[in-house]
Amino acid sequence: MEIVSRNLNEYLKHLYRSIIFWTVAMILFSIFRYYALDEEIGITIKSVYNSFYSNHKTIFSYGFGGFLVGILYATIEFYFDKFVSRRIIPLGVNILIQGILIFISIIVISYLVTRLTISINNIPFNLSPYWWYQDQSFWPLLLYVLFSSYIFSMFIIISEKFGKGVFFKMLIGKYKYPKEEERIFLFLDLKSSTTIAEILGHFKYSQLIQDCFYDLNEVAPKYQAEIYQYIGDEAVMCWPYKQGISGNNCVNLFFAFKQKIHSKKSFYMKKYGIVPEFKAGIHGGVLMVAEVGVIKKELAYHGDVINTAARIQEQCNVHDVSILISEKLLSDLSIAQYYTPKFMGTVLLKGKEKEINIHTLYPEKEILETTKTNVSSIMFLFI
Structure with missing residues (x-):
């Protein structure tokens, strides 16, 4: 049910x-093409078509067509x-295939909208199935739509490149000059990466990183992560x-990603012979x-x-845990019902003069499962 809901929200x-x-x-196309057409010098519109070329009807027809597109x-x-x-289809081929589908869709939609317009305005126009091929006025519309599709695709690609909301902020010049902000950062690193790289080889290792980060990208939007x-x-x-601590987003992301990898362990075992594990360090401030x-x-x-x-993330290896979080950030989260923190000590981080308290986190479910395993082991010993 959660997957269906997530897919629906994404759609x-x-x-x-x-x-x-x-x-x-x-x-905009209807305005460029038809607005005040009857006012142009040398252009006369027959009375039978006047109702169609009235500005509000033309705009409505094209707006409705745009809605369907x-x-x-x-x-x-x-x-x-x-x-x-x-990961399989190159970006260029992806855009080309989508362009072909859009081309076919535009023909179908244009046919339906034109038939509707002819019917509403009682225009004596015979619309054949191949009208789009014969009608030269259709080709400017088609070129406009294909160009708009390209612009829209580029806008999405640029937005994905910079991250959610970042492209718009750069457009308006929000960070043209340095600006102070309060943010939370999560550093996510593959455990035993050197050993894995030696075992798999550089080509297979690169594929592993691609697959892991592809899975990360599927999880990240749910927790509003950039x-x-x-x-x-x-x-x-x-x-x-505030967004990072809301709903414990900064912590939930790590455990959701961990669960995502676990749910695909058969895929990773079959393809790479290992199930990747990640470690994380989280801290926030100005x-x-x-x-x-x-x-x-x-x-x-x-x-x-x-x-x-x-x-902080580097300390995960020292303490043999998968996640560490600073005490300051931990105090701002509401984790009582979901996680159990464990104090790992006070450490002086490299290059720092002041010591910092760090904690690890255990999900309640994970603790319960561990407890059940321990109880089962004890009972087995007595039996």
């Missing part, structure tokens, strides 16, 4: 942005994202502070954000918070 997100874009795009485009986009793996960077076998996630670079522009975070989070 509605595709649908929302697609309907808005295509409705606006088609309304938006639904269709969102459905195609969602299907490709969900069921046609991006993917800041991929560094080798390490991923850096971040949240605005730091600076700024746009950097010109050729490859991106947002960069500077400050003590991001360095501390990275060094």
Whole structure:
């Protein structure tokens, strides 16, 4: 039920942005092409067509067509994202196939909308099945739609490249000058990466990292996480502070990702002979954000918070745990019903002058399962 709900929410997100874009795009086309057409010098419209070319009816017809295109485009986009793996089909081929489907869809939708318009306005026009091929006025519309589709695809790709909401913030120049923000960072790193790389070889190892991060990308949106960077076998996630502690997003993401990997252990065992495990360090606080670079522009975070989070993660190997979190951040979370914290000590992190308290977390379910296992072992000994 949870998977269905998640898929529905994801589809509605595709649908929302697609309907808005295509409705606006088609309304703009109707304005460019037909607005005040009868006012142009040398153009006369027969009285029988006047009702169709009245501004409000034309705009409505094209707006309705854009609404239908938006639904269709969102459905195609969602299907490709969900069921046609991006890991198999190259991005260019993916866009080309979607373009062909859009082309066919536009013909069908244009036929339906034109028939509706002819019927409503009682226009004496014979619409044959191949009218789109013969009618030269259809080709500008088709080129406009295909170009708009390309622009929309590029916008989505750029948004995914920069991360959720980041592209818009850069457009309006929010981080043109360094700005102070309170954020939470999660450093996620593959356990025993050197050993795994030696066993698998560099090609198979790279495939493993691809698959792991693909699974991470499926989990991250549910917990409103922004993917800041991929560094080798390490991923850096971040949240605005309030968003990260809301619903324990910053912690839940790690355990959801861990569960995702576990649910696919047969896939990983069959393909790589191992089930990957990750370790995480989480910390939050105030730091600076700024746009950097010109050729490859991106947002960069500077400050003590991001360095501390990275060094907390390094302590996972020392304490042999999968997750460590700073005491300051832990105190702001509401974890009593879901996790049991365990104090791991006070450590002086490399390059720091002040000691910091760190804790690990155990999900309640995991503790119960461990307890059951221990009880079963004791009973077996007595038997």
